[in-house]
Amino acid sequence: MITRKEYEEAQSRAAEYLEKAGIVLSPEEKKSMEVAEFGLGDLYNIGLQLVVYVNNERYCAKELILFPHQTCPEHYHPDIDGRPGKQETFRCRWGTVYLFVPGEETPDPHVQPPKGRERYYTARHEIVLKPGDQYTLPPKTKHWFKAGDEGAIVSEFSSMSVDEKDVFTDPEVERTTKIIE
Amino acid sequence: MITRKEYEEAQSRAAEYLEKAGIVLSPEEKKSMEVAEFGLGDLYNIGLQLVVYVNNERYCAKELILFPHQTCPEHYHPDIDGRPGKQETFRCRWGTVYLFVPGEETPDPHVQPPKGRERYYTARHEIVLKPGDQYTLPPKTKHWFKAGDEGAIVSEFSSMSVDEKDVFTDPEVERTTKIIE
Numbered sequence: 318m319i320t321r322k323e324y325e326e327a328q329s330r331a332a333e334y335l336e337k338a339g340i341v342l343s344p345e346e347k348k349s350m351e352v353a354e355f356g357l358g359d360l361y362n363i364g365l366q367l368v369v370y371v372n373n374e375r376y377c378a379k380e381l382i383l384f385p386h387q388t389c390p391e392h393y394h395p396d397i398d399g400r401p402g403k404q405e406t407f408r409c410r411w412g413t414v415y416l417f418v419p420g421e422e423t424p425d426p427h428v429q430p431p432k433g434r435e436r437y438y439t440a441r442h443e444i445v446l447k448p449g450d451q452y453t454l455p456p457k458t459k460h461w462f463k464a465g466d467e468g469a470i471v472s473e474f475s476s477m478s479v480d481e482k483d484v485f486t487d488p489e490v491e492r493t494t495k496i497i498e
Numbered sequence: 499m500i501t502r503k504e505y506e507e508a509q510s511r512a513a514e515y516l517e518k519a520g521i522v523l524s525p526e527e528k529k530s531m532e533v534a535e536f537g538l539g540d541l542y543n544i545g546l547q548l549v550v551y552v553n554n555e556r557y558c559a560k561e562l563i564l565f566p567h568q569t570c571p572e573h574y575h576p577d578i579d580g581r582p583g584k585q586e587t588f589r590c591r592w593g594t595v596y597l598f599v600p601g602e603e604t605p606d607p608h609v610q611p612p613k614g615r616e617r618y619y620t621a622r623h624e625i626v627l628k629p630g631d632q633y634t635l636p637p638k639t640k641h642w643f644k645a646g647d648e649g650a651i652v653s654e655f656s657s658m659s660v661d662e663k664d665v666f667t668d669p670e671v672e673r674t675t676k677i678i679e
Contacts, residue, residue, distance in 0.1 A: 339520030341591070341629035371587045371634060371655055376557040378587065378655035406552045406559065410522070448522035453552060474552055474559035474655065 356491030413465035537672030583637035594646035
């Protein structure tokens with residue numbers, strides 16, 4: 318959980334990152350930006366900020382904002398009601414993001430999973446995304462990602478998002494952030 | 499039709515617009531950028547530059563670049579093989595774009611259809627999109643759009659694109675650009 322003040326601070330800080338990258342939000346988008354704290358009480362270590370531009374039955378587009386060294390924990394997108402799981406394309410717009418997927422373990426990755434929770438980070442093949450680089454994940458692919466020293470902004474293009482159905486490897490992760498007023 | 503030199507000049511110029519807006523392309527994307535001349539021989543009046551980031555069965559994302567006062571001619575996206583026509587969301591990233599859709603005619607629009615071809619521009623309800631503004635078009639909606647004085651960059655998020663099936667109001671428009679070597 319997170320206090321309202323912490324939530325709004327993270328929103329403002331993420332809005333500054335977008336501004337640095339030349340990405341303009343509407344006033345409503347700034348207000349409705351999601352801060353995902355993942356229930357672990359350590360937002361600037363394990364967390365993610367999201368702006369959803371559009372999400373309908375056919376497609377979805379978001380901006381993901383990561384603070385320096387912030388990690389989005391390992392998860393996959395399951396099939397839902399017989400529809401294949403979400404497929405997504407990550408395109409780095411600003412900063413550097415390290416994306417980990419299943420496959421041959423990268424021997425000397427640039428970044429490590431969050432300390433103390435390494436066992437919940439099973440995908441160990443590292444893909445480095447800098448501005449202009451992108452990577453498409455097939456449905457049901459376990460993945461996690463972490464920003465470099467500057468933080469990162471990543472555009473996500475995908476089929477419909479149903480975030481609350483995401484399956485996380487870490488059993489303590491909760492996708493929905495509880496805000497204390 | 500358009501010469502190879504004209505095609506490459508338009509690509510370079512569009513790449514400069516993206517750079518001004520802080521949008522980074524890979525070297526391959528710069529080379530494969532599409533210049534749509536629409537068969538009318540007047541690219542800087544009726545034309546469009548496109549970078550396709552991803553286009554698959556489930557979703558599509560593109561960057562559309564328009565030079566000052568350049569118009570993308572009126573068209574709609576038909577149903578294909580029993581699948582509903584392409585649905586798309588236009589999000590202005592830079593500059594100003596004037597999008598025209600069916601509905602009440604805007605009495606004093608900011609821009610006009612290309613001279614001499616007005617009869618092929620039947621959608622007359624104007625929507626002004628500036629950076630941070632977006633608009634979603636339902637399938638099979640006739641639409642056209644034109645950039646303002648600075649030009650415009652528009653992100654397009656959509657279901658799968660099958661551009662060659664687009665139906666244009668102007669019978670002389672050809673979606674595929676012929677390049678003279």
